[in-house]
Amino acid sequence: MAALSYLDVLRLSGDVYMGGLMTVNELGLPTEFIYSEPLRPSKLQLSLYGTTLGRYLMIDVVGKGLIEASQSRGVPVVLAHDELLPLATRVKRPLCLLTQTTQRPMGAVGEVRAREGVEGGEEFTAQLSDVQSPYSFRIYDRVNFPVDQHIKAFLDCAAHFDVLEPLNRVKRTLELLKDEKPA
Amino acid sequence: MSADGDSGKDGRPDPRQLSASGLDESQLSAEDLQALHAAVVLRSAPLGMAAKLHTLAQDDLQAGRPEPIPRGAAPAAGAIRALKLRIAPLPDKVRLKRLNTALPTPRYRRDERVARALPVVRKRLIIGELSSEQEHALARGLREQFGVDLSGWRVAAVFAHVPPEAKGAIVVDPELRWAAFSLPRGLPPQKCQAGYYLVVLTETDVEDSAGKTRKLLLRL
16 A cells, blocks of 8 residues: 655744654555654754754754654655755655646656756656646655655555645644643 | 072082172072072063063073062062962863763654644545546436436535545535545544545535535545
């Protein structure tokens, strides 16, 4: 059964970081949800780490921690924003940034076209359904995300639900959880 | 040793002679004498924030530029020892303190119920997203549900894959752009049935969205 994971790491006000990872089945229903409790670096750490702190917390601490804690091994992960793409060098899960284009359908379902001259990674478009616009995938490299191997999960899921919609749910869930006091 | 290099029988300076420093060095031990000749005078800056080291070198003395210490005002031996303490070598060890700069590891929590509580949103299908087989199944399903009495109603929107288990918790956007549903608490997602479509019918004689609507789930 096809599945997709969705990862978001939020930078809340006051330099607080919080992340969530949700895995959905091919109907878009959640089968796994992990989140990190809000992480607030001290003033000393803010001073010592400087501008590298945000990137370090997002990628090496929260993002990496969530993916490693996930039990959905091998399931492709859709990232909420491009700051998370370097995670591809830290974890073994295939990662991508996904957006829907406004182009006309470009051919048969499953057709994939590479885009040239993309900085900071590789990009390709894929036709995931008959009548919808193609989706644009941005990946770190094809070692982390072998396209032929993982595009099928997106095709299976796109046949049932909007493959971008679960990202909104992750974000809304984190917004709800951020004010929750730890148990 | 005096500034002019004369010395007595025991190597000590002639007590009758005063050194170029202007001090009577006859009462000083050899150690104190050596310290005096290598004396360092700390001249504090006006605010005491900085200090300047000045050594009374032998050539300074011979050049007739002794420190302005008045004759007869020889410091006591104890004072010279205090001076020696001031120029004691700096400590070669400092106390180091290591700050713990490691960031804390966040705690991760696993809770599917939180995610399941949020509604799942389905976008309205656009023309052509239903296959011809599904369109036939839709027409057949409507006939079975309403018989032939479908006059006055039209299919306004179709939303894919809305599980019948969520039937009691379906919300449709007034403008029919989306439909949202929540799963019943405690129902595992793998038990939800696939292939059910939410069909929204509206009255054909009412143009605005305030008209009556009917919703039904059909397996297409």
